[in-house]
Amino acid sequence: MAVFDVAEIVDALRAVRHQWREAQKRSLDPGGRDLPAREALGEIVDTLKGVLFPMRLGPPDLRQETEDFYVGHALNAALHALWAQARLELQFKARHGRVDATEIDARADEAVRAFAGRLPAIRQLLDSDVLAAFHGDPAAGSVDEVLLCYPGVLALIHHRLAHELYKLGLPLLARIISEHAHAATGIDIHPGAQIGGRFFMDHGTGxxxxxxxxxxxxxxxxxxxxxxxxxxxxxxxxxxxxxxxxxxxxxxxxxxxxxxxxxxxxxxxxxxxxxxxxxxxxxxxxxxxxxxxxxxxxxxxxxxxxxxxxx
Incomplete structure (x- = not known):
């Protein structure tokens, strides 16, 4: 069996990390990760898609009589998780200044509350996008097919959510959410872009x-x-x-x-x-x-x- 000198590589990687952090004037937070996590934001967006379209993008066993219960439970979980990620971004931005944990918590709370309040309007915009795709593509069999299958609609769901976070001063969270859609669809929309209703990307790739x-x-x-x-x-x-x-x-x-x-x-x-x-x-x-x-x-x-x- 081959034997690898792992200890030597670990030491070399540590030296490279320290060199980078010193050059960037960064220090490692001994408390753990100091930046938002891509994986966590992916799960949050997946939950929010179910909140926005529970009977199409929610759990496969969901029934209409329990729709509101599911939306309330899922939304509460998603917002708490989003708050934690927002706090990480705000704390990271303030790392070179005097960090006031109470102020950061309050700013994260304000941003996530404002984001939650925009969800009904986001749903209405997305409804207009779905209808635009259905009416604009003769191959579309139904609005349900458009919502479930069209990469342009998936990218727009991510963009509509990311754009709100971008406007609320959370550009890193917004960019990560956009990049999840970019990786899945090949459609690259910066979260800062302003896009009106009834927007349709036919095929969309590229x-x-x-x-x-x-x-x-x-x-x-x-x-x-x-x-x-x-x-x-x-x-x-x-x-x-x-x-x-x-x-x-x-x-x-x-x-x-x-x-x-x-x-x-x-x-x-x-x-x-x-x-x-x-x-x-x-x-x-x-x-x-x-x-x-x-x-x-x-x-x-x-x-x-x-x-x-x-x-």
Whole structure:
């Protein structure tokens, strides 16, 4: 049987960890883990999906007569677990300052209470998304099929939950929740992105939506669409500047076909149609049709004759 020098590797790994922590000016909390746990947040979101859609995403043996009991019990457990994770994020943020445990507890309590209060509105938004997918896809047999099977809807459930946490000052929790959906669906939506109701991602795989993107009502995207940034400003020290609006604004009723890439703080006007594989770095007027056959300066107004290769 092979013998491995585990002790030597353990010592070397300890040295690397200490080197990293000293360089980052971090110290290990002897009390245990000091950051939110991906596994815990995965379980919380799974529970919240059942809370939002108990008869579809809840326990398989749930009956309608016990629906409210299940929702109340599951919601209570999920909120307590979320509070613990929120406290870890807030405590980690305050690690370089004077940590007031009472204040951190109060902030976590306030954030989780506000999040819980938004759940009915999140459910209503998701209902509109499910209906948009059902009406927008001729292959959809029912709204139940859409909810149970469509990766775009799964990604939106995660995004709607994550976006609320992002707005409440818990960006790390929000990002972890978004990344769970990214790993499961191939759809990458930053939790900071603002997305209106009745949003539909057809197929969805490869869709990327950046942090400062703003999407209106009744927008439809196909697979591999990117709403990204064109350039990244740097400060005097050469570090990337954060927080600047750098992603597209997509107004109501816009359709963006597969493989299109829209970069920068440009605006796609209401009702515009962006064809497949288009690369776009300029704003588009309302009602325009942009295809590979049209140049950057030749946006075709709605109703005008289509050029070869247009959608």
């Amino acid at each position: 869709v990327v939506i950046g942090e400062t993107a703003i999407i209106g009502e009744r927008v439809r995207l196909y697979q591999a669409v990117t709403l990204g940034a064109k350039r990244f400003p740097r400060d005097a020290d050469g570090h990337l500047e954060k927080g600047h609006p750098r992603h597209p604004i997509v107004e109501d009723d816009v359709v963006i076909y597969a493989g299109a890439t829209i970069l920068g703080r440009v605006t796609l006007g209401r009702g515009a149609v962006i064809g497949g594989n288009v690369w776009l770095t300029e704003s588009v007027p309302p009602g325009a049709h942009i295809t590979q056959a049209t140049s950057r300066h030749e946006a075709r107004p709605a109703g005008a004759p289509e050029s070869p290769g247009s959608v």
